[in-house]
Structures are given as structure tokens and as C-alpha cells.
Amino acid sequence: MHDLAEVYKKVDSMSDCIMGAIFNNMWDFEYVPIHVFERECRFSQEKIEAVLKKLSDLRLVEKKIEEYIGASFTFKGLSIYSLKMLVKRDVIDMLGKIMGEGKESVVYNALSKRHGEVVVKFHRVGYPSFKKVKEKRSYGTLHHTVLTVRSAKREFTALKRLYGYASVPKPVDWKGNAVVTELIDGMELIHVRLENPEEVFEMIVDEIKKMYLRGIVHADLSQYNILVNKNGLWIIDFPQFVDAGEKNAEEYLRRDVNNIVTYFRRAYGLKKNLNQVLQYVMDRK
Ligand SMILES: Nc1ncnc2c1ncn2[C@@H]1O[C@H](COP(=O)(O)OP(=O)(O)O)[C@@H](O)[C@H]1O
Ligand SMILES: [Mg+2]
Known part of the structure; x- marks a missing residue:
């Protein structure tokens, strides 16, 4: 190859x-x-x-x-x-x-x-x-x-x-x-040590919300599928995405959000409540 x-x-x-x-x-x-x-x-x-x-x-x-x-x-x-x-x-x-x-x-x-x-x-x-x-x-x-x-x-x-x-x-x-x-000039989230983890966490959650508003749940979101540099972050890797209208969409959304909450807790000790974050994401405003 x-x-x-x-x-x-x-x-x-x-x-x-x-x-x-x-x-x-x-x-x-x-x-x-x-x-x-x-x-x-x-x-x-x-x-x-x-x-x-x-x-x-x-x-x-x-x-x-x-x-x-x-x-x-x-x-x-x-x-x-x-x-x-x-x-x-x-x-x-x-x-x-x-x-x-x-x-x-x-x-x-x-x-x-x-x-x-x-x-x-x-x-x-x-x-x-x-x-x-x-x-x-x-x-x-x-x-x-x-x-x-x-x-x-x-x-x-x-x-x-x-x-x-x-x-x-x-x-x-x-x-x-x-x-x-x-081409995004950035690194996968897993490979960087953030100085402002809480801010980045909130940026990611906002992206999840924006995608959901466009009717898309990523369904494989993790620290490997987010690229970051000092100017911003990008979500990548979408072949398995789920339409927000599909019947299992909420389960996938919960799993995506949980992956991010869990990663930031393990890597940075950030404590976020999964249900609260999920509610924020699903709130249509
Ligand atoms: N647009 C892009 N700009 C820069 N690097 C990218 C881009 N898309 C993918 N990559 C790099 O290639 C890797 C694999 O891409 P990804 O879409 O996640 O496919 P896979 O399904 O193999 O995980 C990413 O983790 C990232 O390092
Ligand atoms: Mg990937």
C-alpha cells in the first residue's frame, strides 16, 4: 500500500x-x-x-x-x-x-x-x-x-x-x-497536552451540538477523531455517522458524549455530568 x-x-x-x-x-x-x-x-x-x-x-x-x-x-x-x-x-x-x-x-x-x-x-x-x-x-x-x-x-x-x-x-x-x-494542520486530541482542558471540552460539546442540529450524530467520536491546533479544533472520520432522526440516534449520541466526558476526566481530572451535557446538546437552542 x-x-x-x-x-x-x-x-x-x-x-x-x-x-x-x-x-x-x-x-x-x-x-x-x-x-x-x-x-x-x-x-x-x-x-x-x-x-x-x-x-x-x-x-x-x-x-x-x-x-x-x-x-x-x-x-x-x-x-x-x-x-x-x-x-x-x-x-x-x-x-x-x-x-x-x-x-x-x-x-x-x-x-x-x-x-x-x-x-x-x-x-x-x-x-x-x-x-x-x-x-x-x-x-x-x-x-x-x-x-x-x-x-x-x-x-x-x-x-x-x-x-x-x-x-x-x-x-x-x-x-x-x-x-x-x-488538510488540517493539527494533531489528534489524544496526542496533545492541553493547557485549557475545560475550554476545549466546551468547544467539543458545542461542535456535537451543532452537528446534532444539522441532523448528524458522529457515532465514533473520541480523542482520536478530533484534530486540534492552537487556533481551533476539527471533527473528522464520519463514515459511520447516524442520522439524528434514526431510532438509535440518541444512544449513539450518549455514547459519543460519554467518550468525551470520560476522556477529559481521565486525562485532566475534569468532572462533568453526562446527563447535563447531553441535555445541553439536545436542547434545540
Ligand atoms: N483532513 C485531515 N487533515 C489532517 N489529517 C487528517 C485529516 N483527515 C484524517 N487525518 C489523519 O488521518 C488519520 C485517520 O483518519 P480518519 O478519518 O480518522 O480515519 P480512520 O477511520 O482510519 O480512523 C487521522 O487520525 C488524522 O491523523
Ligand atoms: Mg479515525
Whole structure:
């Protein structure tokens, strides 16, 4: 995964059509069969197999040869495809270094002539275990790449809804499993020692309230998903957000608030009453 920029250079335009066909058909096929490539790319079977072999050697696709010949993306393949599309759209001009690697994502910084310094978050759901999802399709089960794309889309949706109302990175664009946002020059709350914990606690609670007023409960809020610097703080990491209207939303909200109250008690000895804070957040004014 650490060589996206290197691999990028090795993928030629012949592969573009095949990757595009995998992308466009992954909702219908766990492994996209060869006849789809023939139809969409108008290549001979030999040429298709040669391109698939190359992509498979680069670990961008996984081939299936029993029952029928077909291909699906690996995490790297989906990431390269998404990146290519963003470059083509002039959203990204140069991919930089890895800034963070979590269980469900790899985050790079990047340069954009149009948007300046940005970050690209490549989502990965269900990796590396390749757990199959229980949703029956005509050609096998729903592939994890579909869930990964859904996750990216959800994150972009949340950021779009929140930006301008709560403090979140400015959403720039998304494609496939990649979400592009403004780069925040800050550190995760867990990695800083605050001089004014109570003030920061109140700022975070105000952000939770603003998000709730926009109809969004984060649902994975913690000291890891808040970036801070001396000018302010930003809430990040939204794929699992819950709509405030959903029936379990209040439970998630309580859990988010509890995570923050507990963290500030343990790290700074700050005593806050969970129910009082929760009431403040839910009060519609
Ligand atoms: N917009 C951003 N600006 C700066 N750093 C970011 C940004 N988004 C994510 N990061 C960094 O990448 C890490 C992982 O991103 P996050 O959205 O939390 O994904 P994950 O689901 O892997 O936790 C963050 O903890 C943070 O260090
Ligand atoms: Mg995170």
C-alpha cells in the first residue's frame, strides 16, 4: 500500500478501460466476468487476459478462474482507479506521503493546483480479511469494494452536510473509495497536552451540538477523531455517522458524549455530568 504513486505510473491507458469496467459493474458482480470487458472495452479475449495478468501482477485486481473468468479490485486497485479519476478531473495533481493508516483507511496528503494542500482518505472496509458479505447476487456475494465505496460516499455526504455549520475539514470531492478534503494542520486530541482542558471540552460539546442540529450524530467520536491546533479544533472520520432522526440516534449520541466526558476526566481530572451535557446538546437552542 505504501507505493500508490509508484504503481500509478505503471498503469497504462489500456488498463483504464478494464478498471473502469470493474468499477461500473462491481454492484452486479462479485467478480466481473470477461464478457463484460469484451462488451465495454471492445478488446480481444487475449488482450483482456494480458491486461488482467498485468493488473493482477501489480496486485490491483484479484482474478477468479473457477466457473467463469472474472476480476475484482483489491484495495490497492480500487485506490489507484479512484486516484486516476481524481487526477483526470483535475482535483489532484500530486500524491504525497502517508499521514495515517488505520484499520479502515489510509490517509495521504496531496497537492492540488485548484485546492492547495489536501488530504486523500482511501477507505477500506473489510480488509484485510476479505470477509464476504451476506447478500446474494447472481454472480456470488456482494464484494467488499462496494461497501468501501459506500463508506466513502457516506463520509463525503456527512462532510457536505456539516461544512459551514460545524468545524469539519472542507470537503473537496470524492470518487470510488477516495475522499478529498482540506488538510488540517493539527494533531489528534489524544496526542496533545492541553493547557485549557475545560475550554476545549466546551468547544467539543458545542461542535456535537451543532452537528446534532444539522441532523448528524458522529457515532465514533473520541480523542482520536478530533484534530486540534492552537487556533481551533476539527471533527473528522464520519463514515459511520447516524442520522439524528434514526431510532438509535440518541444512544449513539450518549455514547459519543460519554467518550468525551470520560476522556477529559481521565486525562485532566475534569468532572462533568453526562446527563447535563447531553441535555445541553439536545436542547434545540
Ligand atoms: N483532513 C485531515 N487533515 C489532517 N489529517 C487528517 C485529516 N483527515 C484524517 N487525518 C489523519 O488521518 C488519520 C485517520 O483518519 P480518519 O478519518 O480518522 O480515519 P480512520 O477511520 O482510519 O480512523 C487521522 O487520525 C488524522 O491523523
Ligand atoms: Mg479515525
